Amino acid sequence: KGKARKLAKHSDVEIKQAAVLGAGIMGGGIAYQSAYKGTPIVMKDIQQDALDLGMGEASKLLGAKVKRGHMPMEKMLATLSKIKPTLNDADLQNANIIVEAVVENPKVKQAVLADLEKNLPEGTVLTSNTSTICIDLLAEALDKPENFCGMHFFNPVPKMPLVEIIRGAKTSDKTINAVVDYALKLGKSPIVVNDCPGFFVNRVLFPYFAGFSKLVVEGANFAKVDKVMENVFGWPMGPAYLLDVVGIDTAYHCTGVMADGFPERMARAEKDPVTVFANEKRFGQKNKAGFYKYE
Ligand code: CAA
Ligand code: NAD
Structure with a gap:
């Protein structure tokens, strides 16, 4: 923890807006957590149904907080408004960090990441929430692997404190620091680990x-x-x-x-x-x- 905080202090990438690709179990949870902790997030999927489910889950979690008197209604609405569900790639343009959370298939992930990299401003931090696939394998699809690392959340995202940040062979310190910083902003406890199938926890x-x-x-x-x-x-x-x-x-x-x-x-x-x-x-x-x- 101490080490992570020190790294975060040196991060010079300001995360004003995030994006998550995939509105499934994990993408929905990541979007909820980001909005809840104050960083606006675009949640992109290829299916409207998935976006509806993701938004529905976030509303349910926030609604439960309002019901128990832990959150005023205005804060609930303000939090929900920080999640922008979309089917449109153009909405990802302003994100400083993107978490890819689509299906656990190396070919799909490589295609999605390569496509993202091509169409985004330089310097956008790219991460994958892959559970097991080597970061170096995914990085092979990228021109700038230094901007890429693993950001592995655990399910259910709102409740599980750990986030594994996986350093690929070519990941820069700048990227790691920015991702540590974002994880801390989300109220999580990040650990930085080396790359291998399954990283630490899933090994x-x-x-x-x-x-x-x-x-x-x-x-x-x-x-x-x-x-x-x-x-x-x-x-x-x-x-x-x-x-x-x-x-x-x-x-x-x-x-x-x-x-x-x-x-x-x-x-x-x-x-x-x-x-x-x-x-x-x-x-x-x-x-x-x-x-x-x-x-
Ligand atoms: N999403 C969001 N919140 C949830 C939730 C969910 N799915 N399930 C429970 N919660 C919330 C409840 O709403 C409740 O919130 P409040 O504190 O605000 O009241 C709180 O969690 C406690 O709920 P419960 O009393 O029902 O549950 P609990 O205290 O017994 O603990 C838990 C819930 C922390 C999730 C616990 O069941 C647990 O630790 N489960 C194991 C989860 C686990 O091992 N996850 C790892 C999966 S593997 C993985 O993620 C890696 C991978 O790559 C595949
Ligand atoms: P899920 O099946 O619930 O959701 C995947 C979502 O990705 C679907 O909504 C699908 O429509 C969408 N999708 C597919 N292709 C897409 C594309 N090209 N662009 C945008 N969206 C696309 O899966 P999940 O459980 O959320 O897992 C997502 C990732 O997170 C996987 O890599 C998985 O290994 C990892 N992960 C899962 C868990 C878990 O417990 N489920 C935990 C940690 C990490």
């Missing part, structure tokens, strides 16, 4: 998910595993419920990247539940069916 979390999936293939009851992890081991969520929260589609893509990077740690079993559910389009809470069903 630990995804082998745990893989171990859990193997247990299920071997006959363990997922709901009983969750109960033990939650009620006896004391974690807030067991692995099956957490996979539903993350999104099984996202977890499936992350598992692939991690298995390529660390085959020895990723106990892959044939017909593991993440692969089966991903193929059946049971994506977890986002479409109301995963390990569990949701109303």
